[in-house]
Amino acid sequence: MRIGLRLLLGFFLVLGLALFVVLRIFLEEVKPGTRLAMEDSLVDAAYSLAQLAAPDLKAGAIATGPFAQAMRALPEVKPDADIWGFHKDRIHYRISVTDARGIVVFDTREAAVGEDRSRWNDVYKTLRGQYGARSSADSPDQPDATVMHVAAPVRDGDRIIGVLTVSRPNATLEPYIQRSRDRILAWSWALLGISLFIGLLFTWWMASSLSRLRGYANAVAQGERAELPSMGRLSGNTEFSDLAQAVERMRVRLEDKAYVENYVHTLTHELKSPLAAIRGAAELLQTPMPEADRQRFAGNIERQTERLQQLIDQLLGLADVEQMRQLRDVETVDLGALTRETLQALEPRLRLKDLRVTDGLGTGQSLRGNRFLMRQALHNLLDNAIDFSPAGGTLTLGLEREGAQLVWTLRDQGPGVPDYAIGRIFERFYSLPRGPGQDKSSGLGLCFVQEVSALHGGEVQIDNVNDPRGCRVRWTLPA
Structure with a gap:
């Protein structure tokens, strides 16, 4: 497997694991976080309404007094509010009041009046001075349609004379929860796309830099006339640029050494013949001989000298050309x-x-x-x-x-x-x-x-x- 593909797979493995963990945490926290926020608002509403209901409950007019009349009118209220793209046109609160025994004495749903809720978690704990809340199905026929109930004590001085419970269906939060999830997923896909682009760019840069260095090294190894590859602007003064310079210095030193060794060997071989001819002619010229022979041997020395000069000149010219890179x-x-x-x-x-x-x-x-x-x-x-x-x-x-x-x-x-x-x-x-x-x-x-x-x-x-x-x-x- 090529190193570029390995880098890309490794990058996406790490990124995928990190994104999976973070995304899972975010998605798992959206729903409970939203419900906690709703419960907090229900607590405020329950305690506020408990203060308003206290006078009517003490007077025994909780079912007919001003508080009951105002609460019964809630279903008719049309807020007509736009909340971050969601239109709200109704009140989802359900208000119920129980007496000190846990019996329902008022409910915005009239059918619930008279029910015994003394064992229900919200009423049971609140009557004992604790924080009471519960989330349960609205009806046995719809187990997934849960409702959050938050209770607050109705007091007469320090004495708890009843419990006011504010309820709201959890389904009313689903649009907000779903929008949060959708946005998280959208941004996650966008992040994944950007990471993909960055990963591809980074992998391409490393793989192309290594490929250029490898191609240059192979060309040098095959004896080709190769130029030092440019690492590009992305490389700058990185290790790739330093490596390219180090390879170039190594190539120059190795080529110079091999070049000198090869030339010394070949030049020595080629100079033997003319030098032997010159030496033989010179030795013969030192002895008495006819003029014609002397002229012939002197001419041979001259020709061999010219051959040596020509050989040296051509070697210098060839050496200069062979050392050129461009x-x-x-x-x-x-x-x-x-x-x-x-x-x-x-x-x-x-x-x-x-x-x-x-x-x-x-x-x-x-x-x-x-x-x-x-x-x-x-x-x-x-x-x-x-x-x-x-x-x-x-x-x-x-x-x-x-x-x-x-x-x-x-x-x-x-x-x-x-x-x-x-x-x-x-x-x-x-x-x-x-x-x-x-x-x-x-x-x-x-x-x-x-x-x-x-x-x-x-x-x-x-x-x-x-x-x-x-x-x-x-x-x-x-x-």
């Missing part, structure tokens, strides 16, 4: 014009071998690149074609656009690339015989071309062709 000094380059300019520099060699050039480069085909590096690459490709072309042969140049790319081609009429060398011609220091009387090349030219091509985001291919027989170079570059 192009520098980028400008618009007319590839056709640059090719013709390079051909002019090679004109003496073309004349020496009596080579003809067929120019199919056209005009106006430009791209963005480093002019100096591209000129060096073109020089290497043309130089190889001249070396392998037979005297009096033809070099055919072409340049055309294919979609978003420019394709530069070069064909010669030489022997082509042997089958055993097709997969190795771009290797460093690998070279093929150039013909009678020609020294072996450094084997760095095509390696240089490939590095320059990769820096420009292009691709170079070399293969054999027939009719006429020869070798073809196809260099594709983004236009």
Whole structure:
């Protein structure tokens, strides 16, 4: 399982558990909390009405006095009140009064007068000076339709002469309870959605940062020319940015070490032949010999010295290109014009071998690149074609656009690339015989071309062709 998915699942597991616990507590507390608030208001109402009912109960006129008349009119009262979106148009209170024995002497429901409630919890406790309240079904036929009853003592001085009970159906609270639950659930879903977005964003940030670092590390491990990935604004100066910098420093140090070791090994191998030739010629020149031999050995020393100088110059140029991570000094380059300019520099060699050039480069085909590096690459490709072309042969140049790319081609009429060398011609220091009387090349030219091509985001291919027989170079570059 990927780390991004693990982080997301872990985040939602913790969030889900926390939300479940909090939501359950909230939902479980809404109903009892609302009922406690109603009971509190019923207590105030019961004690207030008990004070008003006391004179009529002491006078024995509780069923006919002013208090009874006012209470019997309650069902006819229409409050017409809007309470937070709920319309209230009736009074839900039921008022009942019992005497000191617990017998109902007044009730807004006339049918209850005369009932014995002395054993009912609200009346029983209140007659004994305690707080009396109960919540019970309104009728045996409707066990879920419960009513809350809160009682208050009716006093004559310090003596309890009766009990006044205020009742209200619990069902009247359901709209308020349901609205509270709905709002809690709505906000919970909104919180879950916001948390989902934040979790996805956080997971994406961590997973993408790790993915970029992993891709960079894999590219470096495969020897590709990779740039240090940008961690983005979200990363800032976090551990991801520090890790990227640490990986980059490690890559530079490891590459530098491997690069030096590889170059020392290959350079030592390549310098042996010219140095051995120079040493042998120098030893022979120290002994008496005919003038012709002396001239021949001196010329050999000069040629081998030039070969060493050429090898060192090409190594330095190749090392500089291989260490580049991105192009520098980028400008618009007319590839056709640059090719013709390079051909002019090679004109003496073309004349020496009596080579003809067929120019199919056209005009106006430009791209963005480093002019100096591209000129060096073109020089290497043309130089190889001249070396392998037979005297009096033809070099055919072409340049055309294919979609978003420019394709530069070069064909010669030489022997082509042997089958055993097709997969190795771009290797460093690998070279093929150039013909009678020609020294072996450094084997760095095509390696240089490939590095320059990769820096420009292009691709170079070399293969054999027939009719006429020869070798073809196809260099594709983004236009």
